[in-house]
Amino acid sequence: MQHIKKPLTKQSAKRLFNFTLSELTSPQPTKLTYMIENSCHEVLGLVGLTLPEKPNGSAEIGVMILPQWQRQKVAHQAKQSLIATAFERMDLRHIYAHCEVTNIAANRANQKLGFDLDDSFHDPKKGTEIKVWKISRPDSK
Numbered sequence: 001m002q003h004i005k006k007p008l009t010k011q012s013a014k015r016l017f018n019f020t021l022s023e024l025t026s027p028q029p030t031k032l033t034y035m036i037e038n039s040c041h042e043v044l045g046l047v048g049l050t051l052p053e054k055p056n057g058s059a060e061i062g063v064m065i066l067p068q069w070q071r072q073k074v075a076h077q078a079k080q081s082l083i084a085t086a087f088e089r090m091d092l093r094h095i096y097a098h099c100e101v102t103n104i105a106a107n108r109a110n111q112k113l114g115f116d117l118d119d120s121f122h123d124p125k126k127g128t129e130i131k132v133w134k135i136s137r138p139d140s141k
Contacts, residue, residue, distance in 0.1 A: 028055075036065070036078045044069040047078040049086060049095070057093040059086065076109055083113070083135060093140040101129040 020033065033048035045065035052058065061082060063075045079097075086092050097115055099106045100123075115133035123130050 034078075034082070036063075036074060044074050045078070047075075047082050049082065055091070057091060058096060059090075059092055059094075060096045060098065061086075062097070071105075075106075076113065079109075079113055087137040092137065094134055094136050097133040097135075099131050099133065100126065101131055107131055107133075 020031070030051050030053055031048060032051070033046055036044045036047055038044055043066070045063065047061070047063045049059040049061055061079055063079055065075050083095055086095060096118070097106075097110050099110065101107070101120070110133040113135065115135045117131060118134035119132040121130055121132070122128070
């Protein structure tokens with residue numbers, strides 16, 4: 001699938017794992033990552049928020065679903081749950097999602113979740129256009 005990056009090298013995976021562990025023990029983490037499981041405790045993917053180092057009332061949401069669980073509304077339910085929890089328990093006013101223009105399913109899913117198209121930009125690293133979606137806490141629109 002074109003929207004999933006290449007597998008990490010062992011060294012990169014170890015570095016990322018250590019970073020994630022340090023974030024978990026940080027008094028002000030910038031990344032919150034959660035496993036998505038079904039009722040049989042099978043891992044279906046990950047969903048998370050990236051927060052700015054200096055809090056500004058916003059965060060970016062992301063989700064990765066294993067191929068065999070895609071197109072089953074797993075990402076939708078995970079993002080919907082995390083958005084509701086983040087607005088309820090964190091001092092966030094806005095949550096953003098970035099999607100490649102060519103990722104039609106993800107862009108459509110963001111619309112269904114209530115995100116509005118906020119901006120777009122060209123990512124020179126990926127060589128593609130990125131859509132920036134925004135959803136606001138109901139009381140801060």
